[in-house]
Amino acid sequence: METFNVGKIEEFEDKSKKVVTIGDEEVGVFRLGKEFFAWRNICPHQGGPICQGRIFSLVLENIDEKMESHGRIYDNNKVNIVCPWHGLEFDIRTGEHPGNPSISLDPVSVQVDGDAVYLLIEGNT
Amino acid sequence: MDALIRPAIEHPVQEINTTTDTRDYLAKSRQDAERKGYADWLIVDVDAHHVETVSWPEVTSFIEDPVVRDQAKMYHSERVGAPPYGLNGDLGLRYQDVGGRIPHQSSQREKVTETDVHRDVVLTRRAMHGLGVDYMVIFPTPMLFLGMHPQTEMEVFLSRAYNRWLTEKVLPGDPGMVTLVVLPFNTPVEALKMVEEFADTPGVIGYCVTSTRYKPVHANEYMNLYRAIEETGKPIAFHAGYHWQDPSLATCNTFLGMHSLGFAWCNIVHMTNWILNGIPERFPNLKSLWVESGLSWVPFLMQRLDDQYLMRQSEAPLLKRMPSEYMSDNCFYTCQPMEKSNMKALECTFDMINAKSNLLYASDWPHFDFDTPSVIYDIPFLDEQAKRNILGLNAANLFGLNKNGPK
Numbered sequence: 089m090e091t092f093n094v095g096k097i098e099e100f101e102d103k104s105k106k107v108v109t110i111g112d113e114e115v116g117v118f119r120l121g122k123e124f125f126a127w128r129n130i131c132p133h134q135g136g137p138i139c140q141g142r143i144f145s146l147v148l149e150n151i152d153e154k155m156e157s158h159g160r161i162y163d164n165n166k167v168n169i170v171c172p173w174h175g176l177e178f179d180i181r182t183g184e185h186p187g188n189p190s191i192s193l194d195p196v197s198v199q200v201d202g203d204a205v206y207l208l209i210e211g212n213t
Numbered sequence: 214m215d216a217l218i219r220p221a222i223e224h225p226v227q228e229i230n231t232t233t234d235t236r237d238y239l240a241k242s243r244q245d246a247e248r249k250g251y252a253d254w255l256i257v258d259v260d261a262h263h264v265e266t267v268s269w270p271e272v273t274s275f276i277e278d279p280v281v282r283d284q285a286k287m288y289h290s291e292r293v294g295a296p297p298y299g300l301n302g303d304l305g306l307r308y309q310d311v312g313g314r315i316p317h318q319s320s321q322r323e324k325v326t327e328t329d330v331h332r333d334v335v336l337t338r339r340a341m342h343g344l345g346v347d348y349m350v351i352f353p354t355p356m357l358f359l360g361m362h363p364q365t366e367m368e369v370f371l372s373r374a375y376n377r378w379l380t381e382k383v384l385p386g387d388p389g390m391v392t393l394v395v396l397p398f399n400t401p402v403e404a405l406k407m408v409e410e411f412a413d414t415p416g417v418i419g420y421c422v423t424s425t426r427y428k429p430v431h432a433n434e435y436m437n438l439y440r441a442i443e444e445t446g447k448p449i450a451f452h453a454g455y456h457w458q459d460p461s462l463a464t465c466n467t468f469l470g471m472h473s474l475g476f477a478w479c480n481i482v483h484m485t486n487w488i489l490n491g492i493p494e495r496f497p498n499l500k501s502l503w504v505e506s507g508l509s510w511v512p513f514l515m516q517r518l519d520d521q522y523l524m525r526q527s528e529a530p531l532l533k534r535m536p537s538e539y540m541s542d543n544c545f546y547t548c549q550p551m552e553k554s555n556m557k558a559l560e561c562t563f564d565m566i567n568a569k570s571n572l573l574y575a576s577d578w579p580h581f582d583f584d585t586p587s588v589i590y591d592i593p594f595l596d597e598q599a600k601r602n603i604l605g606l607n608a609a610n611l612f613g614l615n616k617n618g619p620k
Contacts (some may be wrong), residue, residue: 092221108221115221129224130241134585137241140229142314172238175314175581196248207221 094198096207100124103167107139109209114139115196115207119181120167124205125180125199126175127169132191136173146186177198231316234323235579239343241331242585245344251590255605255616258346259547260452260504260575263333264321264377265353269297275374299371301362305457305475308468309581318581334386337409340578344585347605347618350575351379351392352421357454359427369397376411382414388436388526391612392423393450401434408441414460415598418612419447421503425454425477431490433529439492443499448611449546450502453480463579477510483515484540489522491531500611502545505577508562509552515540540568545611547575548580548589548603560594569599573608 092110100106100119107116112131114123116139125143131138146166150158168177178185183193197208220428226237238241246252246503263271271284285298296302296337310318325335333351341349353375359368372395381609396404411417420442430451442449455475457463460479464469487493487501503511515537522529522536532539547568552561566572577583589595589603609616 093218101408106229107224107227109224110221114224130353134515135241135245135307135587137226137229140226141223142228144314170314171317172314173583175311177314206218 089208089210092207092209095134095205097200098203100205103143104192105139105143107168110207110209113209115209116141116149116169117198117205117207118169123181124198124200125182125183126199126207127178128196130194130195131170131171131173131176133174133176133210136176138169138170138176138178138193141170141172143180144170146179148176161209181192191202222278227542229316231322232324233316235317235321235338235420236343238317239340239585242587243494245585246589247589249587251600251604253602254345255618256344256346256574257348257350257608257612257614258344258576258578259339259344259350259502259604260352260549260610261337261340261349261578262352262354263337264355264582265379266297266300266355267489268333269300269330272378273298273380276370277373278370281370291486295355298354299367300355301358303358303361303455303457305455305471306355306467311581315581317579327331330386331383332553333383334390337390340576344576344578345578346389346393346586348389348608348614350418351383351390352452353395355421356392356395357394357452358424358425358456359397360423360454361456365397365399365405369403371399371401372397373403373407376407379412380411380416391416391418391614393417393419393448393452395423396438397499398422399426399428401432401438403609405438405441408438409443412445412447417447418614419450420445421450421452421504423436424451424483424580425456425475428478429486431484431492436495439496439499443496446613447500448500448502451480451483451505451542452504453477455479459493468482468586477506480506481510481514485518488536488539489516489529491529493533493539494533495544500545502573502611503544504547504549505549507552508546508548508552508566508572509558511540511546512558512562512565521557537565537597541565541571545571545573545607547573548585549575551584551588553588553592556593558590563594569602570607570610572603573611574604 093118105118117210118125129139145162145164147160150161167180170177185191189205195196270289276282288298325332327335362368376394453476457471462471518536
């Protein structure tokens with residue numbers, strides 16, 4: 089296991105990301121509140137650069153108790169990274185596609201120590 | 214924390230947007246081709262697009278009617294915030310990028326400094342490099358709706374202007390760029406003239422009918438056109454599209470629903486009329502190509518038409534074989550968008566359409582549902598020869614392209 093310094097915590101705003109290169113690997117590191125998450129920069133759909141996409145909140149259908157729709161709204165507690173190739177969305181916390189959790193991103197171990205953020209990658213050069 | 218800590222290197226492209234260079238956008242596709250080993254294969258992309266409206270004042274300067282040409286010139290010089298002259302783009306064009314989620318669908322504002330060739334040549338070369346493509350067939354984008362234009366003469370003016378502009382100003386910039394001449398299909402006499410005019414033009418490898426239209430493809434007025442195309446030896450392609458104001462599609466409240474149905478529906482209708490009216494029997498050497506409807510509609514229509522045909526043969530007396538046999542033997546298909554959530558269904562589809570010889574790779578770049586060549590390369594039930602056929606050799610055979618790539 090090798091450790092790589094991604095930067096200081098303060099370099100990450102809430103709901104932001106940094107994409108880094110480590111050898112042949114590309115990894116996206118995301119901050120949501122005080123938590124950090126890291127995913128390989130490969131979309132499981134067609135291999136697109138998922139972590140280089142834009143961040144959007146999850147979209148919900150606004151259904152009332154009578155099951156009538158009142159349009160769509162954002163759930164700002166659930167934040168997705170969107171693949172710029174084809175638009176597939178993945179929950180930044182879980183890595184799962186909101187419509188099909190069996191389609192998910194490949195995780196990378198991320199760790200906060202002191203004021204810095206680190207990636208722990210197995211078998212890298 | 215471990216004492217041996219190394220810094221991670223910040224990626225030069227942190228977020229892909231509308232100004233990102235196409236080569237950066239498609240970097241992972243290029244890497245995929247090199248890693249898997251198909252970067253050196255002949256790959257023909259039978260359906261890619263440029264946005265002709267970026268160059269619309271140039272295109273409309275080729276309109277032959279002097280009054281309409283002047284109107285277009287004045288319109289573009291004096292009107293602000295108005296759509297391109299003469300076009301009738303569909304409402305759906307506003308939704309293709311899924312609200313900014315897919316930037317390359319929104320626009321390609323990347324820097325182009327090269328001045329020796331047209332901007333569209335530069336962008337196309339970058340896409341060809343990224344996808345690992347040797348030949349790219351270039352289609353327009355908003356012009357795909359011209360079949361619904363209330364002024365049929367506008368389809369004639371604009372398609373001739375576009376064909377001339379493309380073949381004179383753009384295609385000469387790169388031998389890998391080729392096209393299917395856009396036919397003003399709502400005016401058959403003019404479509405026939407277009408076939409004759411461009412039959413020997415360099416870079417023209419076939420003819421395109423934009424499928425979004427209500428003209429029946431079996432009408433007698435098209436027989437001279439089909440005969441002329443057959444005599445050129447080049448195929449006729451039906452490029453699918455949508456029309457959200459079609460009464461049945463207007464019931465769909467999402468682009469997702471309308472687009473899913475629309476791009477298949479227009480070709481389902483045209484294919485039904487094409488087969489049941491015996492066009493393959495009347496013109497046995499005329500090759501038809503069905504573009505951008507995906508593939509899952511084909512097995513459905515084969516089974517459906519076969520079932521009904523046996524009970525009502527007297528309504529289709531020209532047929533000597535089952536409808537599905539014409540669809541598998543006489544027709545060619547492009548694969549995009551590759552519907553592959555059920556691999557068994559895909560394998561069955563490939564078998565039914567005779568994919569090893571009749572299926573052609575298409576990317577549809579830069580649209581939101583584009584496919585890289587890996588969608589074919591990664592299919593587990595294909596052997597290498599079948600992959601090579603679908604990715605390039607079938608197209609080389611159909612269009613008469615050099616199997617060693619463009620010179």
